[in-house]
Amino acid sequence: MRVSQLLNPTLREVPAEAEIVSHQLMLRAGFIRKVAGGVYTYLPLALRVLRKIEQIIREEMNAKGGQELLLPIVQPSELWKETKRWDIYGPEMFRLKDRHDREFCLGPTHEEVITDLVRGEVRSYKQLPLLLYQIQNKYRDERRPRFGLMRGREFIMKDLYSFDRDAEAGAESYRKMYEAYTKIFSRCGLTFRPVEADAGAIGGTGGTHEFMVLADSGEAAVVFCPACAYAANVEKAESQPADIGGNAPVEGKKEVHTPTVKTIEQLAEFLDLEKAKLIKTVVFKGDDQFLVVMVRGDREINEVKINNTLGPFINLRMAEPGEVRELFGSEPGFIGPVGLRDGITTAADLEVMKMPGAVCGANKKDYHLLNVIPGIDFKPDYVLDLRMVEAGEPCPCCGVPLQEARGIEVGQVFNLGTKYSEALKATYLDEKGQEKLCYMGCYGIGVSRTMAAAIEQNHDTNGVIWPIPIAPFECIIVPVSLKSEAVVETSEKLYAQMLEAGIEVIIDDRDERPGVKFKDADLIGYPLRINIGEKSLAEGKVELFRRKTGQMELLDIEQVMTTVMSMIKQG
Amino acid sequence: MRVSQLLNPTLREVPAEAEIVSHQLMLRAGFIRKVAGGVYTYLPLALRVLRKIEQIIREEMNAKGGQELLLPIVQPSELWKETKRWDIYGPEMFRLKDRHDREFCLGPTHEEVITDLVRGEVRSYKQLPLLLYQIQNKYRDERRPRFGLMRGREFIMKDLYSFDRDAEAGAESYRKMYEAYTKIFSRCGLTFRPVEADAGAIGGTGGTHEFMVLADSGEAAVVFCPACAYAANVEKAESQPADIGGNAPVEGKKEVHTPTVKTIEQLAEFLDLEKAKLIKTVVFKGDDQFLVVMVRGDREINEVKINNTLGPFINLRMAEPGEVRELFGSEPGFIGPVGLRDGITTAADLEVMKMPGAVCGANKKDYHLLNVIPGIDFKPDYVLDLRMVEAGEPCPCCGVPLQEARGIEVGQVFNLGTKYSEALKATYLDEKGQEKLCYMGCYGIGVSRTMAAAIEQNHDTNGVIWPIPIAPFECIIVPVSLKSEAVVETSEKLYAQMLEAGIEVIIDDRDERPGVKFKDADLIGYPLRINIGEKSLAEGKVELFRRKTGQMELLDIEQVMTTVMSMIKQG
Missing domain, CATH: 3.40.50.800 (Anticodon-binding domain)
Structure with missing residues (x-):
């Protein structure tokens, strides 16, 4: 190729619209141009990069027995109604009607279409496992598309779906894909880390890992153990619950006057205590139910964990002050788990139970309680891991202090189980002629996102520094x-x-x-x-x-x- | 690849829904599955065929200096409003709104988006010519999707757009693409013919050729000269106008009573005359205007030619009987060009002027006129080529009788001129610093359609017979x-x-x-x-x-x- 003949319009100025480096550089280096919010044209050099990433993906998918096919972008609503996702998906799904007023969507993902295909074509266990994948545009009507290709509305993905006989065979497909992903991002020349993750909206019963390209600008925080293989998205990360030590107080609980002291910080200062001695009590509302959640005062609550262990809730949110007042008969800032009326669900983080002589709100304006003994002065309905893990906490596997890094999620492997095969009745006959549900997994890679992540990770003030395997x-x-x-x-x-x-x-x-x-x-x-x-x-x-x-x-x-x-x- | 591991569900029965061979065989051979009307999944073997066709196309596009890029499928309405095609396109365009109620379409074609790109990036004549292409899904909401991949609603196309300095340079790009297309279809192992064609809705001022894969089942009729290179779609085909011979009659025109004789066939039988001696008069309505069109009685009127020479009309149609009665004061079946009142536009096919002593309707119920001399008894406002050419007519180039064949249009090359660059103001500065409009062309190949056409051309009762270069x-x-x-x-x-x-x-x-x-x-x-x-x-x-x-x-x-x-x- 000759530069004189190449459509590669470089810019000297940093475009005002671009907030992050990859977006700025892709515009400046003549890789992409915006057509609408979150919708881009890929110019020739960008397309070369994309095609290289795609080819690496294709080779590794095929090496694991993957078969490439091509599913439609325009999908009929009927299929999505069978899995009930037509209603669940909400405004992120682009919807349209044809000239006969039939409803369609632009596929944000393809579980419905692929499961429909498989239920039509697979009869026998002899046809399994099936690893089917495609590489093509996906659509998500983001409320606020931004960051260039990092959060677009039209973007390129590889998605593979595995169909297996049972959970054991499904785990084998999962392992294959995990291996393939590791190879793919290595071959792309990227520094990355697979981390345990939360299953989110796609759902399913099994585990899931995210593949994170590490970059300081990454929007996801991950923790990892420098000693063993443990790594997880902070949304999912666990650690060993800390015991703050000390014995239970001899004196029983007693009220203390804490006028206008409303936050944990103010309370710690007022009482001259470490925040680790205080119980933070927060009220959530999930669907039509209130939840009182407690963590140690120096910890953050992890809403994803609440949703996963106590939910799932379609709308989990913090309760409004008015709702808190009604529930507790007290001001927010002074609420606590002691002496609650029946019918209120309470859940304490594991660490809360290891805080003898804690301080919490007294459910009375301007008062807190001292010398509270969890398990005696109050008995939570649930004791669960509900907090955000932080760097420095002990690894749940080996106890070595965890470290933190930032990453960009470029791939995810999901163990779906039978969620979709059940909804769509994708079954096969086993050796005994018995009808069984296909066990499924799904495995995505954001192709255009990987290109952007590669730039976030590899650049300097002069521009992009492409790893050789994916350079244009x-x-x-x-x-x-x-x-x-x-x-x-x-x-x-x-x-x-x-x-x-x-x-x-x-x-x-x-x-x-x-x-x-x-x-x-x-x-x-x-x-x-x-x-x-x-x-x-x-x-x-x-x-x-x-x-x-x-x-x-x-x-x-x-x-x-x-x-x-x-x-x-x-x- | 091992058949045991391939998703390739073959069927013994001919699916009832499939009307044509390629559709039947693609379903039976496990190439495609329907997801919605005109929307298909391409199974692994079909995708292999598509990718081979794409690769051949890509190589030939690149060989002519084409640069591959990727334009968005989802396109903002604003661009289409600039060219006024947002309104013109009608129900064939899939339209949708995003969550902020902004209007978009699913690209049926990409003139708007590519011209928008070029107007933003091209400044100087030094950047031209530019040949930009992509291969991806296109969308057309057909009223009645049918024939499998032959007339789908989601289909794969290659579209290249050329940007040149002027018509002369544009003609050079056109020539290059014509050559490339010839190579592509040859390399695919297909029997095809490039034919002169009608420009249709895409418009533009220059010429256009269609590339037809020849097959008896083809929906397009083409005529070609066995002696010279002339070949054309019948919509566009010309021939030398025939002179039916004979001298002008000595007697003047006279009325003849022809009770209940309404059609050309009945009239020929009633008068015992060849149909070639009769003038067929048909009334059309285009926009708000009536048109009286005449051809020889044994010829068919070509509406495409009417539209191209006398239009373009947004809605050209035959007039209703009531409209005819009002216009002529006579019954349909007895109308003719003689003695019409002023203000009615009349257009005669070239051959009509070579019919001395013709017969036509008398504009009076149950009467016709004999001995009519065109040019004397009536003077048409226009004398133009307005008829369908038939096999056996003399070639317009060399006079040898034309032959007819059927074909499937798989590609088209268009000389667009400045239609889009003018609407979207895509200009460049020439050597003298003067602003000029880019001269454009567009060049499409239906990739998925080519696969179907290959099957229509190459099959027997046992199944498909793939040409080696595109076999799965x-x-x-x-x-x-x-x-x-x-x-x-x-x-x-x-x-x-x-x-x-x-x-x-x-x-x-x-x-x-x-x-x-x-x-x-x-x-x-x-x-x-x-x-x-x-x-x-x-x-x-x-x-x-x-x-x-x-x-x-x-x-x-x-x-x-x-x-x-x-x-x-x-x-």
Whole structure:
């Protein structure tokens, strides 16, 4: 490819609309252009990156026995009504009607369509396992599309669905996909971490892992153990519950006057106690039910865990002050678990039970209770892990302090169980002729998101730094001046040689100043750049610049090909 | 690939819903499954065919300097309002609203989006020409989706758009694409013909050609000259106007009583005259205007030509009987061009002017006029080519009788001119710094349609007969019995060898009767089949079956690889 013929409009200015680096750089480097909010055109260089990621995915899916097919984007509402998701999905689903007023959606995911296919075609256990996947556009009508390709409304995904005989076989498919994903992101040249995650709206009974590309700008927080393999999304992460120590107080509980002291911080200061001695009591409303949740004063409540262990609730939210007043007959800020009237569900985090002599609200304006003994002064209906884990807490597996990192979720593997096969009646006959439900899993990779995440992880102030396996071109040749015949001739010869050798090479044949060419090459992020200048060429030498290290080498012209090829091989 | 692991559900019965062969065979051979009217899932074998066609297209587009990008499917209404097509497109366009009530469509085509891109990025003549293309889903809400992939609502297309400095450069892009298309369909192994065509709704000022895959079941009729290169869609086809001969009559025109004689057939019989002596007069209504159109009695009127030469009209239709009565003061069936009141537009086909002494309606119930001399007894406002050309008429280029064939339109190249660049203000600055409109062309190929057309052209009663370049696999190995160890071993060894040699091979490792395997292989249409049976294997031989010719050869096992490879090479 020749730069002079390439549609690759680079920009010098940072576009005002772009909040994050990958979005800014993709606009500046001429990779994407916005057509509507969350809807983009992929220009030729971006498409090359996408196709490379797709090809890596395809190879690894096929290696695990995956079969590629292509499901429709436009999906009839009838299928979604069978699983009841037509109503559950809400405004994130793009809906439309055809000329005969039939309802359709633009597929945000394809469980319904694929399960419908399988129920029609699979009869026998002999046809299982089936690993079916596709790579294509998905749609999600985000309330506020932003961050470029990171949260688009039209985006490219790979989604694979596994159909197995039972949970055991399903676990094997899950393991295969976990392996494949690990290979895929390694082959893309990305630093990533698979973490235990929450199953969210897709649901299902089994486990789930997210694959996180690590980047400081990542919107997800993960914790991981530096000693063992444990890693999890903070939404899901566990740790060993800490015992704050001390014995139960000899004196019984007693009221203390704490005028206008409403927050945990104020209370700790007022009583001159550590926050770890205080019980934080928060009221939630899930569906039509109130929940009183307690954690240690220095911890945060994890709503995902509440929803997973006590729900699922369609609308989980904090209760309004008015609702709290009605429920407790007291002001918010002074509520607590002691002496609650019957019929109020209470749930305490595991650590709360290890706080002898705690402090909590007295359910009376301007008063708290001292010397409260959990389990004696109040008995929660549930004692569960309900808190956010923090860096420094002990690993639930090995006890070593956990560390925290930020990541961008680029893939997720789900153990779905029989949720969809049950709703859609996707069954098979086993060896004994008995009808069984297919055991399912689903496995997604955000292809366009992976491209954006790669940039979040790999860039500097000059632009993108593509990992070689997914770079739009591996190498750019820059003839420093077009006025020198020797330069042009050598550049063109090397270009032809590299093409011949199967190197993905582009030549910047524009009549531009060298500075412009170098700036563009850095911005776009080609891993290797060969500068061919008159002066060094006179000595039979050319420059090889490595984008990642910033290292510049002067090489004999004869050496260039082999050096470049070995660098590409090393990745 | 192993058949035992492939999702390829073949059917013995012809599905009732499928009217045409390609639809029937694609369902029976396990290529597609219907999800909604005109919306299909492509199963793994179909996707392989599609990807092969796409790859051939991609290579030929790139060879002509095409750059691949990816435009959004979901398109904002604003762009379509700029070209006024938001209103013109009508119910064929799928429309939807996002959660903020903004209007979008699912792209039926991408002139708006691509022109919007180019107007934003192209400044100078130095950036032209630009040939930009994509391969992806398109949407058209057909009133009655049918014929499987032939007329779907969600279908795959390649669309390229050319941007040039002027008409001359545009013609060069057009020529390049014409060449590329010729190569593409040749490489796909299809018998096809490029024909002159009508520009239809996409519009534009220049010419257009359709690429027709020839098949008896084709919905389009084309005429072509066996002697020269002339070929055209009948909608567009021209021929030399025939002169029916004879001199103008000596007697003037006179009325003849023709009670209840209303049709051309009845009139010819009643008067005992050839239909070629009669003038057929038909009234059309286009927008708010009536048009009286005349052709020779044995010809058909071509509405496309009326629309192109006298229109364009948004709604061209035949007038209602009531409208005819009002306009002529006479019954339909007895109307004619003589003595019409002023203000009625009349248009005669070229041949009508070569009918001295013709017969036409007298504009009086139960009467016709004899001895009418066109040009004297009536003077049409327009004399134009307005008829359908038929086989046997002389070629407009060389006069040799034209022949007729049926075809399936799989591609079209359009010279768009400045229609879209003008509406969207896509301009560039020329060498003199003057602002000029980009000159555009657009070039489509129906990818999924090409797959269907290939089947319409290449099949027999047993199933599909894929041309080798687009076959899902080039070769299938059928171990005739799995009970023989020698058979299984030889089959597996050959399978491994062929994979190694880069042959696209599949092995039917199912424990099924040979008849079932052969039937499936024929139905699916693998070009080459190798049967490995116990008896012949004992003599060191295997059978090679060619699907296209039905020819069966007994080959030495050592010969098989080279024979298969040379057959694939020959195509």
